[in-house]
Amino acid sequence: EYDIVRPKGRTVSFHANPEMEKHHFGQTHPMKPWRLTLTKSLVTSYGMTFAMDNYTTRTATYEELNSFHASDYLDYLATAPPEDQPRDVDNPDKEVKFNLGGSDCPLFHGLYDYCSMSAGSSLDAARKICNGQSDIAIAWGGGLHHAKRSEASGFCYINDIVLAILQLLRCYPRVLYIDIDVHHGDGVEEAFFSTDRVMTVSFHKYQPEVFFPGTGGLDDNGPKSEHNPGAHHAINVPLNDGITDEQYAWLFKSIIGKTNDSFRPSVIALQCGADSLAGDRLGRFNLQVQGHGACVDFCKSLNIPMVIFGGGGYTPRNVARAWAYETAIAIGCQSKIPEVIPAHAPWREHFIHDTIFPTLEQILGEPRANRNTQKRLQDIIMHVNEQLRFVGH
Ligand code: ZLV
Ligand code: CA
Ligand code: ZN
Numbered sequence: 001e002y003d004i005v006r007p008k009g010r011t012v013s014f015h016a017n018p019e020m021e022k023h024h025f026g027q028t029h030p031m032k033p034w035r036l037t038l039t040k041s042l043v044t045s046y047g048m049t050f051a052m053d054n055y056t057t058r059t060a061t062y063e064e065l066n067s068f069h070a071s072d073y074l075d076y077l078a079t080a081p082p083e084d085q086p087r088d089v090d091n092p093d094k095e096v097k098f099n100l101g102g103s104d105c106p107l108f109h110g111l112y113d114y115c116s117m118s119a120g121s122s123l124d125a126a127r128k129i130c131n132g133q134s135d136i137a138i139a140w141g142g143g144l145h146h147a148k149r150s151e152a153s154g155f156c157y158i159n160d161i162v163l164a165i166l167q168l169l170r171c172y173p174r175v176l177y178i179d180i181d182v183h184h185g186d187g188v189e190e191a192f193f194s195t196d197r198v199m200t201v202s203f204h205k206y207q208p209e210v211f212f213p214g215t216g217g218l219d220d221n222g223p224k225s226e227h228n229p230g231a232h233h234a235i236n237v238p239l240n241d242g243i244t245d246e247q248y249a250w251l252f253k254s255i256i257g258k259t260n261d262s263f264r265p266s267v268i269a270l271q272c273g274a275d276s277l278a279g280d281r282l283g284r285f286n287l288q289v290q291g292h293g294a295c296v297d298f299c300k301s302l303n304i305p306m307v308i309f310g311g312g313g314y315t316p317r318n319v320a321r322a323w324a325y326e327t328a329i330a331i332g333c334q335s336k337i338p339e340v341i342p343a344h345a346p347w348r349e350h351f352i353h354d355t356i357f358p359t360l361e362q363i364l365g366e367p368r369a370n371r372n373t374q375k376r377l378q379d380i381i382m383h384v385n386e387q388l389r390f391v392g393h
Pocket of ligand 3: 273275
């Protein structure tokens with residue numbers, strides 16, 4: 001209906017498991033898996049499914065999860081009984097194992113299935129890139145960057161990104177991981193701290209107040225121990241409240257452009273956490289759908305195979321706007337999709353709260369005071385350039 005035709009050359013695939021969206025972290029928890037339903041329905045309403053290969057993904061196997069996560073952790077994750085109330089409210093003294101069952105990482109019904117579905121989507125996406133069937137593979141159900149080998153953290157239990165990158169490393173020499181979630185991508189950074197085959201770059205809110213997870217300072221570039229090939233292969237871009245589209249896109253293009261020149265990745269893994277958008281329930285930035293999407297567009301312009309993951313994003317209607325727009329960018333039809341959300345879109349009523357005339361590209365949220373000076377951004381770029389002098393092939 002919108003005349004979106006499959007562009008020549010680049011094959012885009014979309015990987016999702018509709019069962020994942022039915023899981024609930026609990027009423028007051030900010031993570032809402034149904035934002036994936038909202039995203040998929042916008043993508044479908046715009047007719048984008050006709051321009052992609054669409055896959056209903058499987059659950060990852062225990063062995064696949066075990067390629068990064070410890071067995072005792074997985075066994076507990078698979079068998080721990082669900083709790084209906086967050087533990088620290090009901091019985092504060094009960095033991096917390098592997099950080100499971102606190103209020104950030106509750107033990108909800110179907111948790112293990114939910115985790116295996118998220119990982120399954122990301123692994124399927126990575127495999128399509130490996131076997132050359134896709135040039136860009138999208139897994140909005142993935143992007144859970146805080147999970148550690150033996151520990152849940154920040155709404156993340158299984159690190160689907162690490163699993164997907166391990167898969168990519170089987171077929172490609174070098175992977176560039178980029179993380180535009182408002183939080184630091186600590187789990188992915190840590191997992192690849194000691195290899196020079198993966199370079200990680202995270203943009204995130206950092207200090208002066210505490211902001212989860214508290215890591216990712218400008219000087220944290222990987223352990224500088226002797227003989228660590230991974231030294232200098234972690235780049236952190238610590239930002240302050242209120243950064244704008246213009247500043248962010250400028251910084252992103254400068255840093256990723258130079259990182260690409262030095263590291264020459266064979267494949268990109270891009271985490272597109274939508275909590276960096278203005279108006280996010282947990283975020284602090286002033287990004288609009290256009291500024292967030294400009295990062296995806298820039299990565300695409302590098303003409304390297306790419307896996308795109310979801311991540312954070314706590315104002316569901318804005319998450320769906322951004323991820324639908326970025327799906328359009330991947331396909332290359334962003335200029336053809338009408339700004340007005342299609343009348344026949346199911347869930348359309350969700351987009352009416354903001355303005356009378358709901359549009360996809362509109363101003364999101366109340367703007368915050370911008371605490372990022374141009375001088376500070378320039379210093380960040382200088383520091384990154386110094387790190388990149390140690391990176392090269
Ligand atoms: O978007 O949480 O600050 C990827 C991602 O990057 C904390 N957690 C932890 C450390 C001690 N605390 C507080 C515990 C809070 C538990 C419940 C919330 C409930 C309601 C509203 C907000 C939060 C919340 N939790 C805000 N920030 C946190 C962070 C975790 C952030 C994870 C981001 C995940 C998916
Ligand atoms: Ca980030
Ligand atoms: Zn986040």
